Amino acid sequence: MTSASDLSDLLARQREAHGQDPMPAWPVRAARLRALDTLIRQHRGEIADAIHADFGCRPREETDLLEVFPSLSAIRHALAHGKRWMRPRRRLADLAFLPARTELRPQPLGVVGIIVPWNYPLYLAVGPLVDALAAGNRAMVKMSEYTPRFSSLFADLVARHFPREEVAVISGDAEVAQAFSALPFDHLLFTGSTAVGRHVMRAASANLTPVTLELGGKSPAIIGPNADFPRAVERIVFGKLVNAGQTCIAPDYVLLPRNRVGDFTSAARAAVARFYPGIAGNDQYASIISDRQHERLCALREQAIAAGARAEVLGNGSDPKQPRRLLPTLLTGVRDDMAVMQEEIFGPLLPVVTYDTLDDAVAYVSARPHPLALYLFERDRGAVEKVLTRTITGGVTVNDTLYHIAQHHLPFGGVGPSGSGGYHGEAGFRTFSHLKPVFRQARLNGTGLLNPPYGARFRRLLDLLLQRG
Numbered sequence: 001m002t003s004a005s006d007l008s009d010l011l012a013r014q015r016e017a018h019g020q021d022p023m024p025a026w027p028v029r030a031a032r033l034r035a036l037d038t039l040i041r042q043h044r045g046e047i048a049d050a051i052h053a054d055f056g057c058r059p060r061e062e063t064d065l066l067e068v069f070p071s072l073s074a075i076r077h078a079l080a081h082g083k084r085w086m087r088p089r090r091r092l093a094d095l096a097f098l099p100a101r102t103e104l105r106p107q108p109l110g111v112v113g114i115i116v117p118w119n120y121p122l123y124l125a126v127g128p129l130v131d132a133l134a135a136g137n138r139a140m141v142k143m144s145e146y147t148p149r150f151s152s153l154f155a156d157l158v159a160r161h162f163p164r165e166e167v168a169v170i171s172g173d174a175e176v177a178q179a180f181s182a183l184p185f186d187h188l189l190f191t192g193s194t195a196v197g198r199h200v201m202r203a204a205s206a207n208l209t210p211v212t213l214e215l216g217g218k219s220p221a222i223i224g225p226n227a228d229f230p231r232a233v234e235r236i237v238f239g240k241l242v243n244a245g246q247t248c249i250a251p252d253y254v255l256l257p258r259n260r261v262g263d264f265t266s267a268a269r270a271a272v273a274r275f276y277p278g279i280a281g282n283d284q285y286a287s288i289i290s291d292r293q294h295e296r297l298c299a300l301r302e303q304a305i306a307a308g309a310r311a312e313v314l315g316n317g318s319d320p321k322q323p324r325r326l327l328p329t330l331l332t333g334v335r336d337d338m339a340v341m342q343e344e345i346f347g348p349l350l351p352v353v354t355y356d357t358l359d360d361a362v363a364y365v366s367a368r369p370h371p372l373a374l375y376l377f378e379r380d381r382g383a384v385e386k387v388l389t390r391t392i393t394g395g396v397t398v399n400d401t402l403y404h405i406a407q408h409h410l411p412f413g414g415v416g417p418s419g420s421g422g423y424h425g426e427a428g429f430r431t432f433s434h435l436k437p438v439f440r441q442a443r444l445n446g447t448g449l450l451n452p453p454y455g456a457r458f459r460r461l462l463d464l465l466l467q468r469g
Helices: 004-020 026-042 044-055 060-086 123-134 148-161 174-181 194-205 229-245 258-275 291-306 358-366 381-390 425-431 456-468
Strands: 089-091 101-108 111-115 138-142 167-170 187-191 211-214 220-223 253-257 310-313 329-332 349-355 373-377 395-398 433-440
Touching (some): 004 174, 026 123, 187 194, 220 358, 349 358, 373 381
Parallel strands (some): 111 138, 187 211, 220 253, 220 373, 253 349
16 A cells, blocks of 8 residues: 555655656647547557446446546647647736736646546546646546556556656555645645545645645536426436436436426436336446445435435336446435435435425525536526526536536536536646746836835825826
């Protein structure tokens, strides 16, 4: 197991290497990004096999769609735009200081730490790594102990394609993760639960390490009164059941008009049958990652039923070869005091909450901690604007689910308890850069007129400045 001393030594080596080339030229950064691209393309099959083995069942198609594709797309976007992101940004000097010139100069921070969760271990390692490399940094990546096969494979592949002083992958348990988060990185990005995020932020604070937290929370899906109802149900089912709901931005619960519960149940059942025929034995429906997570989800379901909720299982049967296969289940008649309505679910359980008016639905969301994502299905533009204006959430997809995370021109991140900071594309480049402000004084300038001793001329100039200010 990697020790705290080993981690400190590795950080020192990366920091020394960065000091020898603190501002890598674009060809150097591009070569690192292409090496990452080659790693993924050449070993795509091995990657899918390792993730499948860790989950017990994870369809290759989902790994390709939700991990390989966005990883390669992020690299392609950075290669297309990174050189432009590097350029100093000219700014106008304030009128009183003309003809001086100013600029913002993007500068790599140094060594970035990345803590990766288990649910999308490739993409949630590669996504921030792309941004860190495009910004000219070195990186240390801590993988999850809950995906041991993929973590071991990824560490081996990275070691083949990168010097350890550029990118290093670390495996290990919670003790290693704790030591990792306590290192004095120049920036630390953590993706995971809110509870663990608190510990990470506390450890990083000892070194005043800047932290980006990508957490989660209870992301609602609102079906508005004028929504295309069949499509809304289909897209909610899709967003909920890819990776068996083990997605930080999966719809966590549904808000819909009070008289549509039966319609929603029927449409959801039909969508599940269409997407996953014979779902219990369908190898395109993922398993729950571990016995511990499976037991947690079963407990949430049983607690809700015992407290008065009704369970509608969408599918039937069982597969003895996949004991962690959990069938999709709607929970109606839920109450706020149930654990399933207080904790992030992270699995294929979907509570259904009813409302009388859209204002009630907005008030329901606004009265709760800010979620990482919000999904709104509505055709009336005024209603869409009302929800966007009156709710605070990390990101929003209108008339679909999940896809705001795949937009390279939009930052991805949470707000409040669902996270802080953001990355992806240029936003990620800026997260892992210091935009150094530079003021260039002109050879001929009037600042000497403000030197002491402060006489009548100084007071006249100061009065003029104050009037303009």
